[in-house]
Amino acid sequence: xxxxxxxxxxxxxxxxxxxxxxxxxxxxxxxxxxxxxxxxxxxxxxxxxxxxxxxxxxxxxxxxxxxxxxxxxxxxxxxxxxxxxxxxxxxxxxxxxxxxxxxxxxxxxxxxxxxxxxxxxxxxxxxxxxxxxxxxxxxxxxxxxxxxxxxxxxxxxxxxxxxxxxxxxxxxxxxxxxxxxxxxxxxxxxxxxxxxxxxxxxxxxxxxxxxxxxxxxxxxxxxxxxxxxxxxxxxxxxxxxxxxxxxxxxxxxxxxxxxxxxxxxxxxxxxxxxxxxxxxxxxxxxxxxxxxxxxxxxxxxxxxxxxxxxxxxxxxxxxxxxxxxxxxxxxxxxxxxxxxxxxxxxxxxxxxxxxxxxxxxxxxxxxxxxxxxxxxxxxxxxxxxxxxxxxxxxxxxxxxxxxxxxxxxxxxxxxxxxxxxxxxxxxxxxxxxxxxxxxxxxxxxxxxxxxxxxxxxxxxxxxxxxxxxxxxxxxxxxxxxxxxxxxxxxxxxxxxxxxxxxxxxxxxxxxxxxxxxxxxxxxxxxxxxxxxxxxxxxxxxxxxxxxxxxxxxxxxxxxxxxxxxxxxxxxxxxxxxxxxxxxxxxxxxxxxxxxxxxxxxxxxxxxxxxxxxxxxxxxxxxxxxxxxxxxxxxxxxxxxxxxxxxxxxxxxxx
Amino acid sequence: xxxxxxxxxxxxxxxxxxxxxxxxxxxxxxxxxxxxxxxxxxxxxxxxxxxxxxxxxxxxxxxxxxxxxxxxxxxxxxxxxxxxxxxxxxxxxxxxxxxxxxxxxxxxxxxxxxxxxxxxxxxxxxxxxxxxxxxxxxxxxxxxx
Numbered sequence: 001x002x003x004x005x006x007x008x009x010x011x012x013x014x015x016x017x018x019x020x021x022x023x024x025x026x027x028x029x030x031x032x033x034x035x036x037x038x039x040x041x042x043x044x045x046x047x048x049x050x051x052x053x054x055x056x057x058x059x060x061x062x063x064x065x066x067x068x069x070x071x072x073x074x075x076x077x078x079x080x081x082x083x084x085x086x087x088x089x090x091x092x093x094x095x096x097x098x099x100x101x102x103x104x105x106x107x108x109x110x111x112x113x114x115x116x117x118x119x120x121x122x123x124x125x126x127x128x129x130x131x132x133x134x135x136x137x138x139x140x141x142x143x144x145x146x147x148x149x150x151x152x153x154x155x156x157x158x159x160x161x162x163x164x165x166x167x168x169x170x171x172x173x174x175x176x177x178x179x180x181x182x183x184x185x186x187x188x189x190x191x192x193x194x195x196x197x198x199x200x201x202x203x204x205x206x207x208x209x210x211x212x213x214x215x216x217x218x219x220x221x222x223x224x225x226x227x228x229x230x231x232x233x234x235x236x237x238x239x240x241x242x243x244x245x246x247x248x249x250x251x252x253x254x255x256x257x258x259x260x261x262x263x264x265x266x267x268x269x270x271x272x273x274x275x276x277x278x279x280x281x282x283x284x285x286x287x288x289x290x291x292x293x294x295x296x297x298x299x300x301x302x303x304x305x306x307x308x309x310x311x312x313x314x315x316x317x318x319x320x321x322x323x324x325x326x327x328x329x330x331x332x333x334x335x336x337x338x339x340x341x342x343x344x345x346x347x348x349x350x351x352x353x354x355x356x357x358x359x360x361x362x363x364x365x366x367x368x369x370x371x372x373x374x375x376x377x378x379x380x381x382x383x384x385x386x387x388x389x390x391x392x393x394x395x396x397x398x399x400x401x402x403x404x405x406x407x408x409x410x411x412x413x414x415x416x417x418x419x420x421x422x423x424x425x426x427x428x429x430x431x432x433x434x435x436x437x438x439x440x441x442x443x444x445x446x447x448x449x450x451x452x453x454x455x456x457x458x459x460x461x462x463x464x465x466x467x468x469x470x471x472x473x474x475x476x477x478x479x480x481x482x483x484x485x486x487x488x489x490x491x492x493x494x495x496x497x498x499x500x501x502x503x504x505x506x507x508x509x510x511x512x513x514x515x516x517x518x519x520x521x522x523x524x525x526x527x528x529x530x531x532x533x534x535x536x537x538x539x540x541x542x543x544x545x546x547x548x549x550x551x552x553x554x555x556x557x558x559x560x561x562x563x564x565x566x567x568x569x570x571x572x573x574x575x576x577x578x579x580x581x582x583x584x585x586x587x588x589x590x591x592x593x594x595x596x597x598x599x600x601x602x603x604x605x606x607x608x609x610x611x612x613x614x615x616x617x618x619x620x621x622x623x624x625x626x627x628x629x630x631x632x633x634x635x636x637x638x639x640x641x642x643x644x645x646x647x648x649x650x651x652x653x654x
Numbered sequence: 655x656x657x658x659x660x661x662x663x664x665x666x667x668x669x670x671x672x673x674x675x676x677x678x679x680x681x682x683x684x685x686x687x688x689x690x691x692x693x694x695x696x697x698x699x700x701x702x703x704x705x706x707x708x709x710x711x712x713x714x715x716x717x718x719x720x721x722x723x724x725x726x727x728x729x730x731x732x733x734x735x736x737x738x739x740x741x742x743x744x745x746x747x748x749x750x751x752x753x754x755x756x757x758x759x760x761x762x763x764x765x766x767x768x769x770x771x772x773x774x775x776x777x778x779x780x781x782x783x784x785x786x787x788x789x790x791x792x793x794x795x796x797x798x799x
Contacts, residue, residue: 368679386706389679508745
């Protein structure tokens with residue numbers, strides 16, 4: 001019954017979205033605004049139905065209902081309940097249902113809470129949102145139904161890929177999906193505004209919280225995914241430039257650019273066409289990401305099912321939506337009025353440079369990700385593009401971008417003088433010089449990129465904090481705090497990346513019981529192995545007694561695990577976190593002569609990478625709160641008189 | 655500055671930026687792209703000594719040999735042809751690496767034809783087949799367990 005209820009709700013939601021789409025597009029014409037009354041409840045009902053359907057799927061997984069094919073293929077009665085739950089989206093069909101659920105719920109949110117938009121733009125936005133979700137309902141219902149029954153009913157399920165049985169992974173996909181789908185809302189806003197010729201500051205202010213929220217989730221999803229790859233895969237790396245990682249990075253880059261350009265549009269009424277274009281690009285990147293990850297075109301832990309029909313379906317959706325949006329953009333861009341002009345040396349000017357550099361990085365990542373696929377499709381030749389390409393091509397651009405990020409917030413809107421900027425940048429530039437000198441003296445012979453990264457990070461950190469100087473911190477708006485903290489997070493993260501790649505120490509040995517070795521400042525004694533058992537796995541754990549200098553002895557137990565269903569060996573690293581870095585240990589195989597392979601890393605400052613990422617997301621969160629509070633305040637004032645679009649907070653900067 | 659000319663400048667800046675991106679990408683790509691070699695390709699294309707490449711095929715049964723240091727291994731990669739590549743690797747092999755299974759390794763060829771791998775790409779589960787291998791008719795041998 002549960003499965004049938006879920007499926008019925010899904011069909012109903014699909015038909016409501018069809019209705020919402022037609023009613024919506026029909027009522028965009030002038031004189032039909034009254035239709036908004038009908039379109040809004042439709043969007044809300046659609047969201048509720050999709051959510052109901054997803055909850056039904058969760059129930060099936062929690063009860064391990066073995067009459068449902070998806071549960072059989074991806075779950076097992078002996079799994080801990082949290083992984084039963086996570087199993088609901090740890091597979092192709094379930095994750096697509098989650099995708100469309102988030103999409104529908106976000107649509108309901110737009111219908112319920114959006115009050116700033118012009119009515120016709122609001123209807124057009126909801127119609128665009130329904131058009132997107134309709135495609136994905138079709139995909140679910142016709143190409144990947146999560147509720148298919150199976151007969152005869154098997155004894156037990158096949159289990160979830162053990163690599164996915166990890167708390168980090170349980171929450172990584174939903175987080176990324178919130179991000180992907182939030183970007184789709186921004187896209188719907190852009191399409192709506194194009195249709196009703198309403199591209200202006202009001203539209204940008206309505207779109208901004210959605211872009212911000214999507215961006216926060218994308219940031220969190222990437223940080224979580226990176227940390228998962230770091231500790232779960234046991235390779236000690238935090239970013240591999242794997243296509244699936246790039247699939248999440250590309251929407252993030254586009255959303256970051258959009259976040260900055262939408263601010264220009266909202267506060268200074270500039271960059272109108274560009275902002276709309278970016279919204280289209282950002283959504284295209286989400287779609288391409290979904291396509292890459294879900295179509296099975298890339299073989300990885302993310303590609304659950306290799307089914308050409310599904311790949312073709314997503315590709316078709318991608319072409320229709322992106323092609324349609326680009327055609328609309330081409331047809332309507334002429335009607336988008338010129339925005340306000342600004343001086344090259346100004347906050348707007350710097351944000352334009354930010355957008356250009358982000359676009360360049362996006363282009364580089366995209367070429368590196370799609371080029372091998374294209375070459376293979378055309379010539380059949382196998383080609384793989386690895387980290388050397390990405391680091392070499394994108395690294396320098398990213399460094400320039402981060403350096404300018406320090407300067408951007410110190411510029412005034414509209415017009416500023418280069419001389420004044422140089423004065424404000426004096427301290428950060430001094431910091432850069434000092435840290436460059438220190439790094440060159442103390443750590444000679446590290447690579448150029450890590451060197452520049454280490455030199456730049458403190459300077460950018462100082463520059464990021466500069467907007468707070470000489471201000472009453474308690475009266476500083478949350479929005480300013482958000483920007484400062486997010487920029488600071490980038491500097492922190494970059495310091496971690498540079499330190500990790502410059503100073504990591506590695507030891508690889510085959511150790512006898514009792515043998516002692518060292519890595520970095522640590523001495524490590526191998527005391528033998530012992531068996532360990534978990535709920536659905538058994539393991540061999542090494543006993544490693546580690547000690548730093550004359551400090552306390554600590555025990556680390558890296559495991560070689562064997563999961564029972566499906567039978568899969570995995571390696572569980574044991575990681576010791578200290579303030580200044582992590583000791584990362586992995587056990588390999590026995591060599592047949594009583595020795596065990598051990599791989600040990602000392603990674604100084606590596607945790608900064610994810611702390612920095614967390615700061616970035618937290619900054620975004622503060623900014624979002626600040627925006628929403630300000631929006632509520634101005635709404636109350638609006639009843640008396642309309643306030644001009646103006647960003648306070650910059651004035652205090654002398 | 656007039657809005658019109660400002661827009662023109664912005665657009666030309668964007669075009670220039672795009673051009674720079676393409677140039678950067680192309681130059682990095684030419685130097686760094688790691689091409690994939692199956693054993694038969696080495697014979698056909700010659701040894702690529704100037705850049706890192708990937709090799710792939712099946713680990714030949716009975717070819718795995720451990721060095722005395724306990725962490726270095728030698729093995730032979732073969733495919734459906736009679737050609738083979740001898741490989742040396744220092745490190746911990748991925749969990750699913752064994753004789754008779756598919757493998758993709760990244761590293762450099764030595765002038766004597768031996769391939770020194772810096773990394774053996776991991777397989778995520780027992781059904782995984784490196785994409786470079788899956789259409790070379792090797793998956794049939796892979797599924798025999």
